Amino acid sequence: VTVYVLCFGLFLIGVYGLITKKNLLKIIISLNLMGYAASLFFILIAYRHDGIAPVFENSVETSGHAHVMVDPLPQSLVANAIIIELALTVLLASMALRIYQKYKTFDITEIRRLKG
């Protein structure tokens, strides 16, 4: 249970960073932190103590061991989630670059042409 709490703590650190940081790049990093926390949570769900690789063979050895197998589904989900996070990070970073070209700063308190 402690691990789950720590994992959620990591998520909250990400949220905190997202809200308080003023630098565009730090905001992106906070977002990544949140993504890692979510991925880690999926992996933790799948984790089995002393688990083995989830490969079913027709031999006697593995057939009765389904209960110690690591759940493979969350791992494949995490692989998908990571791809999405990568795309998001690239998009955000390129936007941050273009913003820097236009405003000459990464500080969000100075990027305020929109109002209302």
Added chain:
Amino acid sequence: MILPYFVLIPLSAAIFITIFGRRGKRAANLTGIMACAILLAMSVLSFILVSKINGPLLYAVGDWSIPWTIGFVVDYLASFILMIVNLMALAALVFAAGYMTKYTETWKFYALLMVMLTGINGFIITGDLFNLFLFMEITLLAAYALVGFGCEAEEFEAAFKYTVIGSLSSMFILLAIGLLYAMTSTLNMADIGRSLSGNPGFLMYFVYGLFVVGFGLKVALVPFHAWLPDAYSSAPAPASAMLSGVSGVLGVYALIRLFFNVLPLSQSVLNIFLVLGSISIVVGVIGARMQFDFKRLLAFSSISQIGYIILGLGLGTPLGILGAVFHTLNHGLMKSLLFLNAGSIEYASGFRDLREMAGTSQGLKPTFITSMIASLSISGIPPFNGFFSKIIIILAAIQANQPVYALIAALASILTLAVFLKVQKHTLQSVSEVTENQPQFAKVPFCLNGAMIFLAVLCILSSVLIMPGFKGLVLDKVVGTIQDRPAYLNLIPEADHEVSANK
């Protein structure tokens, strides 16, 4: 089976546009319009098919049995939303044919729009929770890029804001999906619903909270609405029309699907809907009253209209849900039309500030007439569709013994009228008394007018749907689907939980 083609057609159109779009100027647009027309026909067809077999269409991806693979499910609700979305997309694309000429590299715009449509269609038809998340991200990634399409400083700022807030909400949703998987060991939505019977415990309320925050950010309910006016007013006009008509609809669809069909219905969630919905109605309309930028005004008004939908859902009665579903359609039609109007004025004169728009009524006849229809409709004037959906929501609130919410909805409706009277006043003013410099209106291409007139006619026609004979044909079936949670849960044959039970 037609279901996989809802995803395949726009996706292959996007690929086609990316490869050939830069050669011919018209190719990209024509491909997009053709794809949308096919999709629209298919969504109507799917509705007919669903009513013919009197049950949902199912498709198992990869031909595996359903609880272990991704299932596509189309029932009345899904095909109704599909019709709205593809209709919006078609109108936006026809409009874009004329409007986008002032941008360079338009093929990128069409490719992004098609990717967005892929995500939206997939989002609606999928029956798998994680797949829902993936399609949502596809939609949003395309939407972020569309917001920043103009490549100006303000547009990047808005796009960055939208991206950060959008992905924040996605992370909340991802965490909630993880929790649900941990509780039920399945990702199929019907399967999850079946496993979660009985009283919700503490963790369940945590999941509810995460979903409300996540999708609340997506539909821009009031405490979470800050990104919306920037994002909508920065995107090119056809994209704003898509975004407002569609991404709002998307969040509403997810809320309906998850809270009414999948998860056990919880009264406390409905109460949250009521409160947030009514706050959104009021704050949105007040924000709109204070705006002078046409597109920002429309964006604030979107918040208010989404508030009506959520309020109707929160009532939880059949009448309230009927109002909400009907208002979803109407809001999509009216708001897309108004955004297209704003785009057409901007195209012809370059103005976005209402105070500079004097003389539009003389210069741009079709724009003026259609925007008049949309304004009357959105403020709830009887012959138009907005009146019917709003009066249903208000009546439902009275019927459910919530007179306070009914009063809020009615008052805000009057305020909406005030907002759009302001719009009409500024555009109606004759040129002589306001400005010394005569505004020059460029010729508006036929595609722009065509798209606007098309939507305006639909605005009037869709009020027919509520008339007695037609009501049973479409809307009642959709409402029935929403209320019939057991039917949704029994869509998928009971799986032997061998694998999951062994854990």
